[in-house]
Amino acid sequence: NAGVTQTPKFQVLKTGQSMTLQCAQDMNHEYMSWYRQDPGMGLRLIHYSVGAGITDQGEVPNGYNVSRSTTEDFPLRLLSAAPSQTSVYFCATLQGSYGYTFGSGTRLTVV
Amino acid sequence: GEDVEQSLFLSVREGDSSVINCTYTDSSSTYLYWYKQEPGAGLQLLTYIFSNMDMKQDQRLTVLLNKKDKHLSLRIADTQTGDSAIYFCAEIRDTGRRALTFGSGTRLQVQP
Numbered sequence: 001n002a003g004v005t006q007t008p009k010f011q012v013l014k015t016g017q018s019m020t021l022q023c024a025q026d027m028n029h030e031y032m033s034w035y036r037q038d039p040g041m042g043l044r045l046i047h048y049s050v051g052a053g054i055t056d057q058g059e060v061p062n063g064y065n066v067s068r069s070t071t072e073d074f075p076l077r078l079l080s081a082a083p084s085q086t087s088v089y090f091c092a093t094l095q096g097s098y099g100y101t102f103g104s105g106t107r108l109t110v111v
Numbered sequence: 112g113e114d115v116e117q118s119l120f121l122s123v124r125e126g127d128s129s130v131i132n133c134t135y136t137d138s139s140s141t142y143l144y145w146y147k148q149e150p151g152a153g154l155q156l157l158t159y160i161f162s163n164m165d166m167k168q169d170q171r172l173t174v175l176l177n178k179k180d181k182h183l184s185l186r187i188a189d190t191q192t193g194d195s196a197i198y199f200c201a202e203i204r205d206t207g208r209r210a211l212t213f214g215s216g217t218r219l220q221v222q223p
Contacts, residue, residue: 004153031209042115042199042213043154058210090153094209099144102153 002026006091006103013081013110021076021106023091029101031094032074036060036087037105043090049074081110117200117214124222129187131217133200136181140202143176144211145185148197157185157198187219195221 007022025032033048045058049068063085065077078085088107092100114136123129135143141162146154160167160174160183167174173186183200197216204212 033210035211040215042201042215043211044213045208045210048208048210056208058208092154099142099156099159100154100211101156104153105151 004091004093004101004103006106008106010107015081015083015110017081019078021089023074023103024072025093027093028071029093029095033092034076035090035092037090038087083110086110115200115202115212115214117217120218122220122222123190125190125192127190129190129219131185131198133183133214134181135183135202137202137204140204142203143183144201146199146201190221192221192223195219
């Protein structure tokens with residue numbers, strides 16, 4: 001039982017490049033979400049999904065796309081990377097109201 | 112800026128108690144959480160408290176909730192060097208999105 005798995009762990013992109021951050025979970029949780037963490041700040045919600053085929057925007061969605069074709073996977077796409085997207089990205093699932101389960105994060109640098 | 116406020120840094124000696132404080136904003140928040148983040152790692156749920164509770168104890172952890180003042184605290188008894196980390200309080204204000212709103216985190220440093 002791996003929980004929430006994020007890949008890659010580290011990535012460096014050039015401005016304008018695109019990429020997909022992967023998130024997979026094996027807990028059969030319906031709710032999945034993406035957060036970003038910037039220095040000195042808590043985490044902010046980018047996008048979330050309440051089940052396969054259903055996604056919606058969070059607090060800071062601009063520049064990111066998501067899709068949810070299966071319960072297990074919730075990829076986050078950066079369409080045209082910008083230096084402002086340099087951050088640590090966390091995927092998290094939620095079952096009930098007893099707290100989220102977070103992945104270990106993807107550290108992204110855009111140069 | 113952050114609506115959930117925490118002090119940035121706390122230093123204690125090993126064996127002492129640590130108290131990390133948090134002020135939240137939404138009196139309708141039903142669930143309040145404490146997360147721990149070690150360097151280079153994700154967030155680990157330490158404990159949570161329902162808004163109809165005043166206190167919750169879980170081994171070395173004690174959570175106190177003062178709804179009137181919107182104040183949440185986390186007490187760690189017998190603090191160990193392995194407790195050194197950043198601690199985040201969080202609330203679910205947006206029940207539709209079930210989004211967590213985090214404080215900026217308190218860095219706990221435990222000195223031997």
